[in-house]
Amino acid sequence: MGELLVTKTAAGLRNLLDAGDVSAVEVAQAHLDHIEATDDQLKAFLVVMRESALTKAREVDARIADGAGAGLLAGIPVALKDIFTTRAVPTTCGSKILEGYRPPYDATVTSRLDAADAVLLGKTNMDEFAMGSSGENSAYQLTTNPWDLERVPGGSSSGSGAAVAGFQTPLAVGTDTGGSVRQPAAFSGVVGAKPTYGRVSRYGMIAFASSLDQASPFARTVTDAAWMLEAIAGHDPMDSTSIPEPFPNLREGLEAGVGGMRIGVVREFFESEGLEPGVRDRTQEAIQRLSKLGAQIVEVSLPHAVYGVSAYYLIAPSECSSNLSRFDGVRYGLRVDADSAEEMMAATREAGFGAEVKRRIMIGTYALSAGYYDAYYAQAQRVRTLILRDFAAAFEQCDALISPTAPTTAFRFGDKSDDPLAMYLNDIFTIPASLAGTPAMSLPAGLDEKGLPVGVQVMGPVLGEQVMFRVARALEAEIAFDPTPRGPNALELG
Numbered sequence: 001m002g003e004l005l006v007t008k009t010a011a012g013l014r015n016l017l018d019a020g021d022v023s024a025v026e027v028a029q030a031h032l033d034h035i036e037a038t039d040d041q042l043k044a045f046l047v048v049m050r051e052s053a054l055t056k057a058r059e060v061d062a063r064i065a066d067g068a069g070a071g072l073l074a075g076i077p078v079a080l081k082d083i084f085t086t087r088a089v090p091t092t093c094g095s096k097i098l099e100g101y102r103p104p105y106d107a108t109v110t111s112r113l114d115a116a117d118a119v120l121l122g123k124t125n126m127d128e129f130a131m132g133s134s135g136e137n138s139a140y141q142l143t144t145n146p147w148d149l150e151r152v153p154g155g156s157s158s159g160s161g162a163a164v165a166g167f168q169t170p171l172a173v174g175t176d177t178g179g180s181v182r183q184p185a186a187f188s189g190v191v192g193a194k195p196t197y198g199r200v201s202r203y204g205m206i207a208f209a210s211s212l213d214q215a216s217p218f219a220r221t222v223t224d225a226a227w228m229l230e231a232i233a234g235h236d237p238m239d240s241t242s243i244p245e246p247f248p249n250l251r252e253g254l255e256a257g258v259g260g261m262r263i264g265v266v267r268e269f270f271e272s273e274g275l276e277p278g279v280r281d282r283t284q285e286a287i288q289r290l291s292k293l294g295a296q297i298v299e300v301s302l303p304h305a306v307y308g309v310s311a312y313y314l315i316a317p318s319e320c321s322s323n324l325s326r327f328d329g330v331r332y333g334l335r336v337d338a339d340s341a342e343e344m345m346a347a348t349r350e351a352g353f354g355a356e357v358k359r360r361i362m363i364g365t366y367a368l369s370a371g372y373y374d375a376y377y378a379q380a381q382r383v384r385t386l387i388l389r390d391f392a393a394a395f396e397q398c399d400a401l402i403s404p405t406a407p408t409t410a411f412r413f414g415d416k417s418d419d420p421l422a423m424y425l426n427d428i429f430t431i432p433a434s435l436a437g438t439p440a441m442s443l444p445a446g447l448d449e450k451g452l453p454v455g456v457q458v459m460g461p462v463l464g465e466q467v468m469f470r471v472a473r474a475l476e477a478e479i480a481f482d483p484t485p486r487g488p489n490a491l492e493l494g
């Protein structure tokens with residue numbers, strides 16, 4: 001039963017729990033056992049919260065038995081990227097500088113999941129401060145890709161993506177600043193959905209680039225991702241950038257299909273060098289499927305999207321250089337003692353931050369400095385505005401956009417880690433929607449010739465999550481992808 005339970009979707013578990021066929025404790029136990037059996041290989045979790053998960057599951061069972069009414073995700077296991085604060089539970093953001101930090105409060109995402117009666121299994125590994133596209137920048141461990149343990153799971157939400165793909169949990173939350181949920185979802189054959197910027201509160205989500213950071217769900221189906229997003233989204237007075245409008249019911253209209261919809265194909269994305277043939281082919285097939293389902297396919301242009309990576313790698317580091325100045329050894333985590341306060345701060349930051357984080361702080365500090373601000377930071381902001389306008393113009397011609405999620409499938413450990421530019425280019429298709437603040441999601445479109453999952457990206461207009469999910473759901477039903485990791489180097493599921 002345990003093995004069977006871990007293969008269920010959140011919606012499938014909901015049916016079993018509601019019918020009384022299984023208890024929340026059994027569901028939690030099955031997933032905790034599976035984590036124990038597989039995490040030596042996968043290394044997706046930094047902390048497994050066995051005791052508190054079982055306590056929560058018992059509470060949920062009691063509430064269901066009393067008919068006391070339980071939340072949307074009652075008894076459903078979830079995992080959280082270690083970027084979200086969890087009261088009294090270690091929260092490292094993948095960095096040595098936060099080693100030993102136990103936050104005194106819960107992030108809004110954490111408390112909303114608890115209020116929805118989800119069962120929190122633990123905290124997942126990530127690239128340090130969410131900077132990375134492979135998971136190789138975690139200061140703690142290397143999460144592997146369940147489809148091929150010698151390949152990267154994608155990043156920066158490496159643990160959340162791998163945990164969902166490896167059946168350790170049906171749902172997980174990650175954060176997407178430039179693609180950190182969509183790209184790992186693509187690499188491991190699951191769904192990752194970034195909503196419109198401002199939909200999910202950033203309160204208690206450790207800041208990387210505040211104008212871009214968005215909490216986003218991972219799931220094995222589009223429907224499950226919609227559930228989780230509904231549970232965590234919505235206005236929060238604790239985040240001044242949170243959108244006041246209520247979040248729509250995504251499950252309504254999810255099955256309405258794409259008949260009569262206009263779907264835009266972004267011309268520039270197919271012209272990009274470095275696009276692997278397997279990725280191109282699966283994306284093209286997805287476009288044909290949409291056409292077969294009754295959508296009208298139109299070609300659109302995002303002429304400034306090619307400058308997205310350059311603009312992003314100025315804006316995101318600039319915001320990071322400012323956000324990360326709070327890690328000074330005075331208030332949180334690590335402190336390396338020295339003779340003066342200034343030397344203590346320098347020594348703490350030298351010892352606490354990894355190479356990529358230091359690179360970003362230096363780039364960002366330079367881009368913001370007097371004399372260079374206009375040429376770099378302000379210029380990047382102007383490019384951002386042009387990209388935003390490109391999206392607005394494209395959405396006058398169509399209801400949703402489709403493209404590959406990443407130019408490649410999962411690469412091998414070490415393949416790009418010595419070449420930051422090659423690594424940054426993996427974000428080429430995800431960054432434009434991040435800069436525009438528009439919703440965008442990845443869903444599996446099949447396998448490439450190496451047997452690795454390919455992700456296809458569906459993008460909607462600002463506040464257009466309903467349309468985006470509808471397109472993704474129609475495509476998912478047509479593709480009928482089996483998310484079970486398989487192949488010669490795949491995770492042994494037991």
Ligand code: GLN
Nearest residue numbers: 130131132177178179180
């Ligand atoms: N890979 C991108 C970066 O390294 C995106 C990260 C993210 O979305 N958090 O900045």
